[in-house]
Amino acid sequence: MVSRVIPVDPFDLVIFGATGDLAQRKILPGLYRRFHAGQMPQGARIIGAARSAMEPEAFREQVRKAIAEFVDRSKIDAKDxxxxxxxxxxxxxxAMGEGGWAELKDKVQDGRVHAFYFSVAPSLFGPLAERLNEHGIAxxxxxxxxxxxxxxxxxxxxxxxxTLAAHFEESQIYRIDHYLGKETVQNLMAVRFAxxxxxxxxxxxxxxxxxxxxxETVGVGGRGAYYDKSGAMRDMVQNHLMQLLCLIAMEPPYHFDPDAVRDEKVKVIRALQPVSPADIVRGQYAGVKASETRxxxxxxxxxxxxxxxxxESYIALKVHVANWRWQGTPFYLRTGKKLRGxxxxxxxxxxxxxxxIFDEEDASWPENVLVIRLQPNEGMNLKVMIKEPGPGGMxxxxxxxDMSFAEALGEEGTDIPDAYERLIMDVIRGNQTLFMRGDEVEAAWAWTDPIIAGWEARGDRPRSYDPGSSGPEDALMLMHRDGRRWREIRE
Incomplete structure (x- = not known):
């Protein structure tokens, strides 16, 4: 199977925070991969913008090093x-003053797509939006x-x-969640609706x-001070897991259109029932003392x-969607750091x-399970019952x-674009399907806030769990009391 690469129109992409970790690790290497694949036209221009005083040639050397470090060697072509x-x-x-804006305006060309990537702290979103308009750049x-x-x-x-609406229309704002750019997440919609x-x-x-x-197997590491102000609920559940839940639970949109898809996702969020404290388990990973083996x-x-x-560095929740399609079906969400795999x-x-219709000892079969793997080894797996080969009865x-993309699609299946690559190209095309709308974000927070306020008012402490485990023991009980089990997290 040969995948099609459809080039986008020439564009100017300004990356604010271009010397930061996200830009160097994901955005710039991803843009190179799209260039190498033939999707990014040679007339396109990428303009880095940051506080650091630096000559363009020095920044290009930074980009060269980022490509060497974060792009697979098989994709690195010296000429490209x-x-x-x-x-x-x-x-x-x-970003907070007037320096550099006139120079930036001179570099942005007329007659092409203009995109501005705010790879900066949220406190700078407003000032950047304001100055882009004040200086006539956007x-x-x-x-x-x-x-x-x-x-x-x-x-x-x-x-x-x-703040953003004061300077840009909703149709111009792309709130990015890289989980929605994963190939398997989009394939989920194809599996359901095609x-x-x-x-x-x-x-x-x-x-x-x-x-x-x-x-995740890693801890909070160098992000500890930042992470301690957010936690797993704010950092993962309110956005990433919420988006996955929406794609599973949403009704079929009337058309694969940005607003049609997002309308259905908002309906799911608004249908989420409040979560009982008994249906929430929070945890923190413990430390490990040195030993002969560890x-x-x-x-x-x-x-x-x-x-x-x-x-919390770990959270598990039992969630219900109060509508006709899902009444009575629980959704179990969990995410955590320093877990087994x-x-x-x-x-x-x-x-x-x-x-x-079979013998009594075969009556308690394992259920059919459809598993959509987002990482690692993106793909889908459907478990079904068959007769075991051989004589001696049924x-x-x-x-x-099993369908992994690598096996089902051959070599093309191993060359899956990174989520950021796909999403940035969607920005250039003007396609907002995989981006969150303002009312969607607000609906997610309206559901999340009472949950957080509840455990803060109660003074709940997270349960301790061992690094390399599946999380706190209480999370197992969240499933066991319903006669169910969490799927194993493999190393």
Whole structure:
């Protein structure tokens, strides 16, 4: 199978915070990969902007090093790298002042797509939006890309939306969540809405429960001070896991259109029931003392440099969507750091057949499960029951119908663009389907805020859990009391 690469129109992309970690690790290497693939036209220009006083040539050297470090060697072509670097420019800009804005305006060309990527702290979103308009750099067709966190509660999200709306139309604002750029996430919509096989079964009558897991093996590390002000609920559940939940639970949109898709996602968020304290488990990873077989590891309290921290590095929730399609079907969400393995997956567990025609000992079969793997090894897996080969009666065994992109699509399947690559190209095309709308962000915070306020008012402390485990024991009980089990997190 040969994948099609459709070039985009010539553009000017200004990256604010271009010397920062995200730009150097993801955005600039991703743009090179799109150039190498033939999607980014040679007439395109990428203008780095940051506080650092730096000549354009010095910035190009930074980009060259970022490509060497973060791009697979098989994609690095010396001629392509040099041609790509010719597209790169740099302007020192003071986001809070007036320095550099006139120079930036001179570099942005008329008659092409203009996009401005705010790879900066949220406190700078407003000043950047204001100055882009004050200096006449952004026109009515310009697009701005803003990174999470988009607020830390409903009030701050509303204030940020209002600030951006004062300078840009909603159709110009691209709130980026890189999870929505993953190939498998988009394939989830194709599986649901392009095949008659699943959609008739995609409801409470046939689905027993849904598990959404995002597990990480790393701790908070150097982000400890920042992370301690957010925690897993704000950092992961309110955005990433919420988006995955919406794609699973949403109704079919009337058309694959940005607003049609986002309308249905907002309906899901607004249908979420309040979560009982009994259906929430929070945890913090503990430290490990040195031994003959294991090196010492700091715990969350050490990493956050806050010995009295009540911020969670792990959270599990049982959630219900109060509508006709999903009434009574629980959605179990969990995410955490320093767990046993690195995995992001959605598992839809279907109900058992209503009656067994086979021997009594075979009546308690494992359920059919559709697993969508986001990482690692993106793909889908459907577990079904078949007869075990051989004589001696009807013995049933569960086997996977497995589709990994690498195996199903051959070499093309291994060359899956990074989420940031796809999303930036969607910005250039003007396609907002995979970006969050303002009312969607606010609806998510309106559901999240009471949950956070509840445990803060109760003074709840997170449960301690061992690094390399599956999380706190209480999270296991969250499932066990319902007669269910979490899927194993593999190393």
């Amino acid at each position: 790298v040099e041609t790509f670097l010719e597209c790169i420019d740099y302007v020192p800009v003071d 026109d009515s067709e310009a697009r701005i890309v803003v990174e999470k966190p988009f607020g830390r509660d409903l009030a701050s999200a509303k204030a940020l939306n209002a 095949n008659i096989l699943f959609e008739p079964l995609w409801n409470a009558q046939y689905v027993d429960h849904v598990q959404i897991t995002v597990a 090196a010492a590891q700091p715990g969350y309290l050490e990493d956050s440099e806050n010995p009295d921290s009540r911020t 690195r995995a992001s997956e959605i598992a839809i567990t279907f109900k058992a057949p209503p009656h067994s 013995r049933l065994v569960q086997v996977p119908l």
